[in-house]
Amino acid sequence: MQFMLILNETTDDFEQRNDPARAEAYWGGWNAFIAAMGQAGIIVKGDGLQGPQLATTLRIRDGKRTVEDGPFAETKEQLGGYFVVEVPSLDEALDWASKAPCVLTGSVEVRPVLPPMPTPGR
Amino acid sequence: MTAPVETASSYRAAEQAARASYGKLVAILAARNRDIAAAEDALSDALLAALRVWPKTGVPGNPDAWLLTAARNRQRNDHRAVQVRRFAEPEVARRLELPEPDEALVDSRLALMFVAAHPAIDPATRAPLILQTVLGISAARIARAFLVDAQAMSQRLVRAKSRIRDAGLRFGVPEPEDRSERLEAVLDAIYAAFGQGWDSLDAPENPDGLTGEAIWLARLLVATMPDEPEPKGLLALMLYCDARRLARRDAEGRFVPLDRQDARLWNRDHIIEAENLLTAASQSGRFGRYQCEAAIQSVHVQRPVTGRLNLTALRTLYDLLVSRSDSLGARIGRAVVIAEAGAPLEALAELDALPADRMQDHQPWWVARGRIAALAGRREEASTALRTAVSLTEDEAVRHYLLAVLDDANNVFDERG
Numbered sequence: 425m426q427f428m429l430i431l432n433e434t435t436d437d438f439e440q441r442n443d444p445a446r447a448e449a450y451w452g453g454w455n456a457f458i459a460a461m462g463q464a465g466i467i468v469k470g471d472g473l474q475g476p477q478l479a480t481t482l483r484i485r486d487g488k489r490t491v492e493d494g495p496f497a498e499t500k501e502q503l504g505g506y507f508v509v510e511v512p513s514l515d516e517a518l519d520w521a522s523k524a525p526c527v528l529t530g531s532v533e534v535r536p537v538l539p540p541m542p543t544p545g546r
Numbered sequence: 547m548t549a550p551v552e553t554a555s556s557y558r559a560a561e562q563a564a565r566a567s568y569g570k571l572v573a574i575l576a577a578r579n580r581d582i583a584a585a586e587d588a589l590s591d592a593l594l595a596a597l598r599v600w601p602k603t604g605v606p607g608n609p610d611a612w613l614l615t616a617a618r619n620r621q622r623n624d625h626r627a628v629q630v631r632r633f634a635e636p637e638v639a640r641r642l643e644l645p646e647p648d649e650a651l652v653d654s655r656l657a658l659m660f661v662a663a664h665p666a667i668d669p670a671t672r673a674p675l676i677l678q679t680v681l682g683i684s685a686a687r688i689a690r691a692f693l694v695d696a697q698a699m700s701q702r703l704v705r706a707k708s709r710i711r712d713a714g715l716r717f718g719v720p721e722p723e724d725r726s727e728r729l730e731a732v733l734d735a736i737y738a739a740f741g742q743g744w745d746s747l748d749a750p751e752n753p754d755g756l757t758g759e760a761i762w763l764a765r766l767l768v769a770t771m772p773d774e775p776e777p778k779g780l781l782a783l784m785l786y787c788d789a790r791r792l793a794r795r796d797a798e799g800r801f802v803p804l805d806r807q808d809a810r811l812w813n814r815d816h817i818i819e820a821e822n823l824l825t826a827a828s829q830s831g832r833f834g835r836y837q838c839e840a841a842i843q844s845v846h847v848q849r850p851v852t853g854r855l856n857l858t859a860l861r862t863l864y865d866l867l868v869s870r871s872d873s874l875g876a877r878i879g880r881a882v883v884i885a886e887a888g889a890p891l892e893a894l895a896e897l898d899a900l901p902a903d904r905m906q907d908h909q910p911w912w913v914a915r916g917r918i919a920a921l922a923g924r925r926e927e928a929s930t931a932l933r934t935a936v937s938l939t940e941d942e943a944v945r946h947y948l949l950a951v952l953d954d955a956n957n958v959f960d961e962r963g
Contacts, residue, residue, distance in 0.1 A: 425714045513716035514666060536714050 426468060426510050426537035427517040432530040433504035438475040453525035461509065461520060470507030501530040508537060560600035567610045568593075568682035573658035575617055577717050580661070582679055582707040584621065592616035655680055656766065657718050662706075663731035664715045665724075671706045676735035678703055680763075683739070725771070733780050733836060736763045740784050757788060768823075775827035779836030782823040786843035789816035801947035809850035817847055835871040838863055842879075857887040874900060878914045890922035909938040913948065920955050928955050 440450040454472070461467050476495040483490050495502055504526060511517050514534065521532040568589065575585035592613045606612045662675040674688045689699035709715070720728050740760035761784050767777035793811035796802050824844060827837050842863045849855045864880035877900055885893035897915055905911040912935035919928035932952040939945040 427714065514714040515716040517714070518666075536712060 425513060426508055427514070428535050428537055429470075429507045429509060429517070429521050429524065430503065430533040430535065431505045431507070431524055431526050432501035432533065433526045434501055434530045437504065437526055437529055438477075438502070441475070450525070457524055458507075460523065461507065466509040466511055466520070468508040468510050470505070470509075472505035473503060475504075476502040504530070556604065557597070557601040559605050560597055567613050569658075569680035570610060570655050571613055571617060572679050572682070573654035574614060575621065576679070577654055577657060579711070580715065580717060581711045583704070583711070585617075586679075588617040588620040589613065591620050655763075656770065659732045659735070659763075660719050660728055661710060661715055661717050663728040663735075664710075665727065666713060666715055667706055667709065668702070669731070671702045672731040673735035673738050674699060675703060675706050676732065677739055679707075680735075681739050688738075719770075726774070729767075729771070729774060729776065732767070733764075733776055736760050736767075737780055737784070737836070739763070740787075757784070760784060761788065773830070775830035775832050776834045776836050778823040778827035779834060779838075779840045782820040782827070782840035783836055783843055785816045785820040785823070786840060786847060789813040789820070789847075795943060799943055801941075801943040803947070804846060805849070805855065812847070820844070833866075833870075835867065838867045838870060842867070855886075857883060861887060874904070874908070875910070878910055882914050882917060885918040885921045890918050893918045894922060907938060909935055912938060916948075916951070916955075925955070 437450070440446040443450075458467075458470075479493070479495045481492045481494065481496045483492075509517060509520060511520065514536075517534050521527060521534050524532050526532065571589050571592075572582065572585050575588055576582045595616050596609070596613060600606070600609075658680055659676050662679060663672045667675065674685075677683045677688050678685065685700040685703055686696045688703075689696040719725075737760070740757055761781065764777055764781040764784060767774075768781050771777055789812045790804070790807060791813070793807035793809070794802055802808075820840065821844065824837065824840050827840075842860060845856050845859050845863065860883045861880070864876065864883055867876040868880055877896065881893040881896040884890075884896065894915075897911065897918065900911065912931050916928050916932035916935055919931055929952060932948055932955065936945055936948045936952070939948060
C-alpha cells in the first residue's frame, strides 16, 4: 500500500537550512532518514522543497487570474517535502514518519495514495 | 447435527447459535481486506440463510463454519451474485462439517479488537467499535451505554469502519512496545460490554449473554498477555460482580442492594479467583484503573466477614480511582462513600459539580443524589431525586426497589415530624 509522508516544517527548520552553524546537523538528519528509507527499499518517489518564501500561489476566480507571492496560507508549519512510500500498512508508514527529523518540531501527515483511477471505456 | 423438535424452539436455537457466532465471524471475514462493513453485510446474508435453513435441518455441529462458508461465498461472489446464489446453498451444504479451528477464531477476534483500538481511530469511537464488530451490539444500545445520541453514534461507527478499510490500518495484535496504550481501549470496551449484559441480566431471552462474553474476552486477554496486570484487574472486577448474581434478587424477584445481600448466595469460586487475580496483578507493581475498581469490590466482599464496611479503605480507593480515570461513575461512587462516612453536604457538592447536561438522564446520579440528600436530611430533594431515578429506570425490579426506598424516606421524615 502506498502512503504519502507530508513533511511539514517550522520557520525555524527552514532557517536552519541556510544557517552555517546549524545547516550541517539539519541536512545530516534528513540524509540519514532518506538513506534509511532507501536502504529499506520503500521509496516510490519523493523530493525536498524550497522554503515557502519561494512559493507562488495562483487562483482563478470568475475568470480572473490572481498571482500572489508566498504560500496559500500563513501557518506555523509549511510543506518542506514529501515522500511516497510502499509499505504493508499504516502502522509501518507511521513508524517511518516517526523517524523524520521534522516530526520533533513540525509534523508529518500520513495519507494513503488514491488507487489508480479506472480507465474509462474499458 | 441436532434433529429439530418443533419449529419455535428450533428457530430460537438457530437464532441463538447465529448470534453467538457474530463477532468471531466479522473478525475473520474482515481480516482479509479490512472491510468491516462489507463483512457485516456478507454475514447478515449468511445469518438470514441460517435462520431459513437451521430450523428445518437443525443447528449444524459447527455453526461458525457453516456461517463462515456461507458468508465467504457471498463475499467472493458479490459481483456475480445472481447466478451464484442458485449454487451457493448446495455448496454450503457440502462444506457443512468443515472444521474451523477455534484458535483461529479466537485470534481473529483479538486482532479485530486491537485494530478498533488503533491510535489512528478516534478514542471515543474505539470502545463502541469493538462492541459492535466483536460482540454484534447495535449502535442504539451502545449509544445508550455511552450517554451519546444514537444517530451520532451510528455515524461515528460508519466513519471508523471506512477509516479502517481505506486508511491502511494493520489487522493484528500490536507489538509489545505499543500494547499498553491500545490495551486500555480494549479493556474499556470489554467492561462496557459487561455493563450492558449486567443491565439486561433479567431479560428472560438473554439470561447472561454479554457478561459471559465479556468475562470470556477478559480471560483471553489474561491468557495471552500474562505480564499485563490490568486484564487481571478487569477480570477480577467482573468476577466479583458476577459472583453476586444470585444475591441480586430475592425469592420474589425483588432487587436487593449490595449492603443487604445474603453473602451465602455469593459465588465463592468466583470470589477466590478474583482475589487471586488481584494479588497476581499487584505483583507487577503497576497499579491501574481496573485493579483499583476490583479492589473496591474486594472491600465490599469483606463486609460479611468483618461485619462492617470499611469506609476508610473505600474512600482511599475512590480517591485513587478519580485521580487515575476521572470518570463520572468514579465521582458518583466516591460521593456516596463520602456521604456514608458522615459528610453528606460535601458529597452533595461533589455531585452537583458534575456536568448537569449529562447528568439529567443518568439514572445512577439521581439514585446517588436521593441517597445522599436523605442522609443530609433534605427531604424534598431526596424525594425529587428518587422520583426522577424511578422514571429513568427500565428494570422493573430496580424500579420497585427505588419506589420502596422513596416510601421509606417519606415515612422516616414523617416519624421525625
